[in-house]
Amino acid sequence: MNRILEFDCSCPTTETRLFCEELFRRIPRNKGLSSSVSGGSSDYQELRKKKKYTLLDAGDEEERSNVGVGNEKKDSGESGNGRRRYRKRRQEEEDEEEETRFQHQTKEEEMKDKMVRRFKDTMKSEIVALREASRARYLKDRVKKKLEEIRDEIEDDDNMFGGIKLSEFETLRQNYKRRSVEVIKSRPEADKDYYEMPEAYDRDGVINQDKRFAAAVQRYKEPGETGGKMNSFRDQEVWEENQIGKATVKFGSKDKKTKSDDYQYVFDNQIVFTKTSVMDGEKYENDLCSDRQQESQSRDKLTLFTKHQDQRRNLPIYHYREELLKAIKDHQILVVVGETGSGKTTQLPQYLHEAGYTEHGKKIACTQPRRVAAMSVAARVSKEMGVKLGHEVGYSIRFEDCTSNKTVLEYMTDGMLLREFLVDPQLSSYSVVMVDEAHERTISTDILFGLLKDLSRSRSDLKLLISSATLDAEKFSDYFDRAPIFKIPGRRFPIDVLNTKAPEPDYLDAAVSTVLQIHVTQQQGDILVFLPGQEEIESAEEILKHRIRGLRSKIAELIICPVYGNLPTDLQVKIFEPTPEGARKVVLATNIAETSLTIDGIKYVVDPGFCKLKSYNPRTGMDSLLVHPISKASAMQRAGRSGRTGPGLCYRLYTSYNYQNDMEENTVPEIQRTNLANVILTLKNLGIHDVVHFDYMDPPPVEVIVQALELLTVLGALDIKGELTLVGRRMAEFPVDPMLSKMIIASEKYRCSEEVITIAAMLDVGNSIFYRPKNKQVLADNAKMNFYTENCGDHIALLKVYNSWKEAAFSTQWCFENFIQVRSMKRARDIRDQLEGLLERVGIMVTSSADDLDAVKKAIISGFLPHSAKLDKFGLYQTFKNRQTVHIHPSSGLAQSLSRCIIYHELVLTTKEYTRQVTEVNPQWLVEIAPHYYSQKDVEALKLKKMARGEGRATQG
């Protein structure tokens, strides 16, 4: 009894649920049908107004009022009829009992007493069944009412949309309704509108409860079921969803704006795609099958180690093992081409190890462009070899050296190998160097190319492997003295590439439309959309949400996951969560998803063909971060993201003509579009004097090299002959930009190294310290302004942020409270620790200037002396040297104030020329600190202007 009552309480719409269970039980299950039946041509709200539905509504109200009210109250209403009768009877019986207690004389009375006691015994066990029977009867009535409702709907539909052509969904829905009616009608006695209480008493006057309830329960039993209870919740949910859909959404032929012969869903700007090409998969499926077989066979019998060995044998590269080893033996340099999944990164070093290249204490190095890749690959290989990570197989990345003297296979970031060159220019501990993902052309990789090529001439025993994706293999081969190319097939499913028929004027809108198009017309599979930046992702998210709002009950659930670098990690994790059944995930990502993140289950890629690209202008010394069309290689890479777990589809929002004729083959390598000051300093430190004629694979513009040389000279890292000075040598020790390292070196003079390395670390992590969520911008801004005090710029604010965090014991909670990104702070701490260690190495004491912020500012000037600007008479800033108009970025604490002379960390062209991370300084200090760069005249002029402006203001006031 309790069980039933509790159940009633916890489920406010039990009647509804049971009704619907009954309904669904009787109707043949058809998933597609039941999900498409949602919504209705007639508007539920309007239906509610009609009189014939008031009865139903009253029932609904009653259900609602029953929620949370005591159980007793449940006995009211239609469901209580039987119970009321029963109660009445019970009361009578009780009265009789009272009577017998006093009289108790005749036999007749004794018999009566006996009967009552028997009745009471059976009461407890039967009351449960009685309630159920009563409820079942109520449900029967509901079925009838619902049936009536559906009939009316059909009638309405016929009247309203009789002559209009319906969409497939609407037709389906109507058919579904008609079928529902037929099915219910064909049920025996469905239309009988009275209920017979079975005979309760036998002829001899004895109550026969079995007989009484058996009949009531019988009708609501499913064949084969043991009890009359129904317990499917899923169908209930489906039905409720449909009801909600009816109540909130208007949809149907009447809402149709344009008349077309046939349609499913009408979008204002439906995009027409043409299939232009197919990227073939490479004999994947057979492999996969054998993979699975192998896996299932080996799961129980084999150990983990042998299982790994089995998997190794199934990789495409396995068939080429001997040939590869022979090629490596015969040639000093080999270009290996293998697409994702070929197994080159994990297998090649192992083959070399097995072939004896690690004898005599030599190691094999394999470089990766990213830290995560180096770590995860090393972990994988150590498992395959059955050794502990850090022993025979290790990795070495910044802040983390996971190797030992036993290590023979060393995975490392490319920057790390570059640092290794500084220590040991002969790389004498390595027998093989493999540069993986060479096609990514990071700066470090490009510099490594030149150094390794040179080294290979002096060290004939050193084997060099350059591994890359297909496209530019010939280029690598040409560069490395026509080294042979070894091709390994990849493992990928075929991908259909679709291009638009006409160019799309608004890629954002087109991307959103395409996503919806895919969502309603294509089968299961997640969607990945590439967008240039955070802003575009956020607006795409909003538009998408807005557009599916009106369709929620018509289409499957669409889960929107934004991903970009600055997104806090805990929000990034969302994209890896498996998509729930029946739903679809759409990932809105920046280029982060092109190489850095791999998301499982992506079947559709939407590629608008743009990305943000940073490029450097040596004349203005300014970086620009602007939206550019992507390259063909990049487009291929993006498309490839869809074919990882099954055949994929790539929707390109540009024409195939654009692709063929307007897009570059490859993205301009980083080395040709970056400030090279750091690279030049590194090369100089390696003893390469002629940096202009260094063997670059793609030489950077000479202007950029010259400008870098100039800067290094100004900073005192190079002397007049272009040779590295002591200052330059010390600067090169620090793995940061030359301006930052100069600032650190200068902190020795101003006795504030403690503060300066903190600022350097905070500047180095970039602009991801403060987090500003869209819905809490004011709060976030207020929290940020707490770190700004009088006479305090962005640099000092960063210092305060770090120190406050330190005082809060590096607390994560503190970060949340202050809208600070923990991830960035942890990184800043790592960098700071590293810098602190390096201070010692170059012989600088860690000293604090305490509260003397001027000392800190002077150290900043020493590093960033070309980055100064002054306020002109129009209230705009002009750089001292280039006379270029710049603006203080609104995110800066100084954006509102007018400081007459500022030092900035960087200058980036986005919508305007913005200086970021700004501090006000005394112009006189510029001359003091850098008399070789600033003349007294520059500063005097500023003073005069200031006076003139002051007077102007005075007269105005």
Added chain:
DNA sequence: GAGCACTGC
């Protein structure tokens, strides 16, 4: 009152 792709030492 703007908006910052991704890396690496």
